[in-house]
């Protein structure tokens with residue numbers, strides 16, 4: 001198996017190791033996706049952006065990648081110890097919607113936000129509710145192998161029967177008993193055991209028939225099932241936030257291996273996005289939504305901001321740091337635009353590569369050090385600005401442009417493509433505000449003919465101006481009535 005130059009830190013072995021795909025030329029990766037019960041927050045963007053960059057970089061290295069990201073649309077309990085209230089059902093009651101309406105509403109909210117962040121869609125997005133049969137089958141296998149037991153419609157994994165339990169998180173299994181709150185009325189043999197299948201109580205809306213009566217799957221089993229279904233019993237990379245190492249990934253790994261599947265080879269865990277030093281979490285109500293941020297910042301600046309910290313370090317959110325990222329991105333775009341204008345079409349395809357390419361690759365190969373990779377881009381930018389100022393030859397400029405296209409555009413996804421479109425959004429917004437200010441001036445001069453003409457021309461372009469006590473606002477749309485536009 002040929003190793004790539006890429007080194008990745010593997011949580012399972014606790015060290016950086018050369019990344020070797022199981023099947024040469026192909027990479028299968030699985031990222032634990034969101035539970036779709038509320039608006040995505042900034043913390044939810046870190047994993048998808050990291051995996052998007054990893055995928056793009058593997059492609060840059062010439063590999064074919066299949067990325068699977070699951071959607072947890074079976075509601076799970078507010079408590080990791082198989083206890084508490086179902087998050088999705090709680091939200092459904094609150095919004096007076098069907099649980100599936102909640103799941104769909106936030107599924108789309110999530111993917112709309114990811115698209116704005118320049119995150120390419122996963123190749124497969126399996127939903128837990130679409131894989132109940134497979135989850136029942138794996139539960140049955142574990143029962144047949146004597147590694148699980150049933151108690152009145154609940155099926156639990158027998159942790160004491162699985163020797164390597166704790167291998168991923170490094171937790172000592174005996175100590176775990178201490179740390180596990182012994183739930184009252186629990187029918188588990190051992191408090192460390194976790195649910196593979198839960199009996200649906202009276203009011204539980206999401207339920208399916210099973211050999212153990214009506215119920216629903218436990219949280220961890222969906223990922224063991226859906227990852228291996230689409231990537232094979234052994235696959236290359238499995239990822240998620242550090243908060244998922246225990247219990248979620250520990251349990252996923254135990255179940256899958258106990259069912260006879262070698263499972264993931266590399267476990268990649270990213271650190272948390274924090275707000276005032278504390279983990280952003282929707283269940284704690286401690287977060288800033290992506291939608292809120294997108295109202296004030298270019299989404300690609302948000303992407304840029306998250307890439308500015310190595311994925312294994314905490315990324316603390318503040319307005320000031322995001323503003324600084326937005327400014328940094330603007331400088332990069334301006335520099336690139338000047339370079340693109342100076343480069344003439346065609347020729348020099350075989351010119352020497354930019355000297356920065358090697359440094360960029362070294363940073364990415366070192367466990368995806370995107371912070372370092374961005375620093376290389378800025379060194380290259382400084383050099384490019386100097387080259388433009390001294391009127392460097394076309395071969396040099398073309399090599400520089402190719403480097404920015406591949407590194408900043410292709411791999412990091414902060415220039416070109418979606419990034420460019422976002423830049424356009426900023427431009428449109430700026431232009432409309434400029435024109436709107438001209439109209440205000442016309443009105444102050446009592447030049448109503450000009451003011452009305454501007455409003456009409458904008459309306460014809462699908463832009464509606466609204467006079468509000470806080471000044472003029474604009475939105476895309478059609479004016480409601482003729483009277484309102486006057």
Ligand SMILES: Nc1ncnc2c1ncn2[C@@H]1O[C@H](COP(=O)(O)OP(=O)(O)OP(=O)(O)O)[C@@H](O)[C@H]1O
Pocket residue numbers: 032033034035036042043044046047240241242243244271272273274279280281282283284
């Ligand atoms: N603050 C955060 N920083 C980085 N990743 C996060 C953060 N919060 C959640 N994630 C990641 O988002 C993915 C989806 O997690 P989940 O739906 O459980 O979100 P959550 O906000 O943590 O919810 P909850 O508060 O209910 O635990 C997981 O991979 C998780 O690691």
Ligand SMILES: [Zn+2]
Pocket residue numbers: 032033223248252
């Ligand atoms: Zn998972």
